[in-house]
Amino acid sequence: MPWGSVEVRAAELVGFQERGYRPGTIVIKNSKRRLYLVLGNGKAIRYKIAVGKSGKSWTGPAFITAKYIKPSWSPSPEVRRDHPHLPKLIKGGAANNPMGVAAMTLSNGNYAIHGTNRPGSIGQAVSYGCIRMSNQDIRDLFKRVGVRTPVIAVR
DSSP states (O other), X not given: OTTOSOOOOOSEEEXXXXXXXXXXXXXXXXXXXXXXXXXETTEEEEEEEEEEOTTTOOOEEEEEEEEEXXXXXXXXXXXXXXXXXXXXXXXXXXXXXXXXXXEEEESSSSOEEEOOSOGGGTTSEEESSOEEEOHHHHHHXXXXXOTTOEEEEEO
């Protein structure tokens, strides 16, 4: 196990009565700042997340294209324009790496579901479109899903 032998528990198991989502689908509810992993039989695992700030959040379908443990991070051109002081690359595992302990890239652009080095941002609309989770929660979700897992974001 890449993070040691400690059992990590998800945020919470909840009822999920919404139709049209197959088990194994990730549903992101931007307005509620929650991510659901649909389990089926009316249940889901619900995680608190940070979402895109005004004008940066996205909706629609995507899927996981790759999974990374301790990913390095390069700011996008838009982020560099807004924050020119940032280095071109922050190595994985560095305390100042905004990707946290793990990341899963998405098919719909330069977005990912990832951990964070700023846990106080969870529950807020602060990113450039990525979905941030606590490092504990991204560890849990990372173990539960694979490449090609469907992701659907709604308002």
